[in-house]
Amino acid sequence: LLALTVVAMMNTFCYVSAQQGVAFIITEDIFNEFLKHRNDGACAAKGFYTYNSFILAANRFPSFGNVGNLETRKRELAAFFAQTSHETTGGWETAPDGPYAWGYCFKEEQDADPEEMYYGRGPIQLTGKNNYEAAGKALGYDLINNPNIVASNPTISFKTAVWFWMNPQPPKPSSHIVMIGKWSPSGSDTAAGRVPGYGVVTNIINGGVECGRGSDSNQEDRIGFYKKYCDILGASYGSNIDCNSQRSFGG
Numbered sequence: 001l002l003a004l005t006v007v008a009m010m011n012t013f014c015y016v017s018a019q020q021g022v023a024f025i026i027t028e029d030i031f032n033e034f035l036k037h038r039n040d041g042a043c044a045a046k047g048f049y050t051y052n053s054f055i056l057a058a059n060r061f062p063s064f065g066n067v068g069n070l071e072t073r074k075r076e077l078a079a080f081f082a083q084t085s086h087e088t089t090g091g092w093e094t095a096p097d098g099p100y101a102w103g104y105c106f107k108e109e110q111d112a113d114p115e116e117m118y119y120g121r122g123p124i125q126l127t128g129k130n131n132y133e134a135a136g137k138a139l140g141y142d143l144i145n146n147p148n149i150v151a152s153n154p155t156i157s158f159k160t161a162v163w164f165w166m167n168p169q170p171p172k173p174s175s176h177i178v179m180i181g182k183w184s185p186s187g188s189d190t191a192a193g194r195v196p197g198y199g200v201v202t203n204i205i206n207g208g209v210e211c212g213r214g215s216d217s218n219q220e221d222r223i224g225f226y227k228k229y230c231d232i233l234g235a236s237y238g239s240n241i242d243c244n245s246q247r248s249f250g251g
Helices: 002-019 030-032 053-057 069-085 129-139 147-151 152-165 175-179 187-191 198-210 216-233
Strands: none
Touching: 002 129, 030 216, 053 147, 053 152, 053 175, 053 187, 069 175, 069 198, 069 216, 175 198, 187 216, 198 216
16 A cells, blocks of 8 residues: 555656646746846847746647756756857857856847848747748748748747757757757767767757867857856756767758
8 A cells, every 4th residue: 555655646746747847947037047138228139038938938848848857857948048049149258247148139130131031030040931831830820921920929939949949850850859868869870970969959950050160169159058057957968068070960
């Protein structure tokens, strides 16, 4: 009877843990600490990215930041915010509070071609007609005819970022599956030096520009954000956090 009671309690604990969602880890205070200067007057996205919008978007994807033990969950969320902070950073080396306090400063690609409808928008800087079409179909929005909604509705903006994070684009795995430790490299991945860890997430997002060429300033910025956010959450970095020796997917 005692053993059955213990098993029942463990099952209840696991169920509760699985239902806590990202808000259990990313509280509003943590969100504000991560993105300390996002509402600075110098930031074009001032007032746009809100905690409630993030939580509403995250809850659309129950597995996001909610698979594995607490360490794994923290590491995935640190990775997500690190990559999106780099994509939207307004920081510089001598910026107040350091270069990694200025994520989410922008909601639209800087110096975008005015003739291009599908330029980078939102936390992940969703780019390209194919991505807008696929995200719109998955989320139930007409992003082909109204791409600007990604830069005008903060919840939809966050949803596109989490959608991109959660979905593979073969031969690329999803960033989610990599960060929860469930990605198994193929033979071609291994031959290209692509190994599990934060570094391959950078490869997924912008490997053609930043990976396989030694240290790169943009890649180092992504790593800097990641280390800071892991430190705030009390999570280890894991192995293989750079992509210095990785060939890009398809490269």
